[in-house]
Amino acid sequence: MNERNPAFVRGEMLPAREPPAGEMGLLKLLRKSLFNNWLSSILTVISLIVLVWIVRSTSPWLFDSVWNAHSLSECRQMLGVAEGACWAVIRDRWTQLLFGFYPPEQYWRPVLAFALMLLALSPVLFPPVPRRLLWFSAVFPGLAYWLIWGGTLWLPVTAYAGIAVGAVSLRLTARLGAGVGAGLAFIGALTWWFFASEPVTTMLGQLLPLSLAPVTSREVGGFLLSIVIGVTGISFSLPLGIVLALGRRSKMPLVKTLSVVFIEFIRGVPLITLLFTASLLLNYFLPPGTNFDLILRVIIMVTLFATAYMAEVIRGGLAALPRGQYEAAEALGLDYWKAQRLVIMPQALKISIPGIVNSFIGLFKDTTLVVFIGLLDPIALSNSIRATTNWQGIYWELFVFIGALFFIFCFGMSRYSMHLERRLRTDHR
Incomplete structure (x- = not known):
């Protein structure tokens, strides 16, 4: 570079420098999110005042509480004049x-x-989970019913068998058209559930009893x-x-x-x-x-x-x-x-x-x-x-x-x- 032909492009790199204090870390977050302008600053201060008031008003009730008691009267005796919660x-x-x-x-x-x-x-919710577990997602409703309500395991099994009957009927009648095939598949599943499911469940329960203690819906x-x-x-x-x-x-x-x-x-x-x-x-x-x-x-x-x-x-x-x-x-x-x-x-x-x-x-x-x-x-x-x-x-x-x-x-x-x-x-x- 000389005085008559100055270079407009720097020939060497400047060393890296830290950004200004207001453009990094917590200060940047506070400035851009909470104190961006005068209206934002006012709303932030008001919100903090309300938050402090709520915490001060509820903290005695939440934290000055009783966990070990067998009745409300016992809780009140243990609290005395304090206004605490009875988490017991x-x-x-x-x-x-x-x-x-x-x-x-x-x-x-x-x-x-x-x-x-x-x-x-x-x-179903998370793609990284292997898709081969989807078979368990399909089986789970019947398994959950059996676990919660009990009874014989063959009841949900025969219910799923009705779905299988419908699927087979749909495949066999596919050449008749989608609407006709779906209707026949639905009729086939209903026929299984209403006429065949109960005797098949009873027979399988006698051959291989797999059951849990029944729990009524009122419980x-x-x-x-x-x-x-x-x-x-x-x-x-x-x-x-x-x-x-x-x-x-x-x-x-x-x-x-x-x-x-x-x-x-x-x-x-x-x-x-x-x-x-x-x-x-x-x-x-x-x-x-x-x-x-x-x-x-x-x-x-x-x-x-x-x-x-x-x-x-x-x-x-x-x-x-x-x-x-x-x-x-x-x-x-x-x-x-x-x-x-x-x-x-x-x-x-x-x-x-x-x-x-x-x-x-x-x-x-x-x-x-x-x-x-x-x-x-x-x-x-x-x-x-x-x-x-x-x-x-x-x-x-x-x-x-x-x-x-x-x-x-x-x-x-x-x-x-x-x-x-x-x-x-x-x-x-």
Whole structure:
């Protein structure tokens, strides 16, 4: 470089230097997230003041508490003039809140069913889990029924045999057309369940007795009942909602009319009305002598209710998809079902993830409505606990515990949906 022809490009690299203190670490986070401008700073200070006030107001009640007592009066004697919580009621009745009146010596059965449920859900929710475990996801519902309600193992086995009969019938009648084949497969499965399932179960039970001590539905309660109803409703409402959404968008007048009538009727009726229908009226439409379990009736009504809302959520995702995606599927030569499975539905479900998870969370919380038809959900059990002599007059501790458990499940679903949205993002902004 000389004075007449200065170089505008540096010939050597400068040593790396640390960024300014305000552009790294905690200071950067505070400045950009909490004190970005004057309005953000004011809101941050107000929020901190409110948070400190809440902590100071509730901390004595939460932490100056009693855990070892056998009654509310004993708790109050131990607290004296202090305003503390009586968590001893949770220590004394937590098994009842979780399992209802399930036999204590059989607690291992619902605990094992819950652990197996997590294993069954893992290949569905997390792609790194081997897909060969999906067979266990399909088998799990029958296994869970046997573990929780007991009885002979051959009952769920013969129920699955009916599905196998339907699948074989569908394969044998495939040449007759999809609609005719599906109808004959459905008739074949119903024929097996209504006429062959019971004698086959009895015969297999006599040849090879594999059974657990039976537990009646009146003994199943607490969070066990909420999880059974919620998980079953969630599992069945999504595929049924997909079918119903496609039916509402169908060009076949009969299919579209039936789908619209079902959706609008279910959405126009409160869930509590459907639960009373399941509890009181459904038996009038069944053959005399039919013993249709109340929990099963409730699961059916809750599933139908959630299906109607799920169909509208998925229909919104289908409507948001550009017309070009449908034309691209047609240009590839795909038929209707292949286009839906490979091109349309994956994108529609991705768009609908927030609405789907929101419906799942609402469904899980709505399981507490079964208290009005006499089922022993956590709210019903809290009422029975407060009606006893030892714990009469206690309120907040039970409801805080129940609310915290519901929050854990609902927050877990919310976080998983956020993880799923991040994993399926195709833009790189």
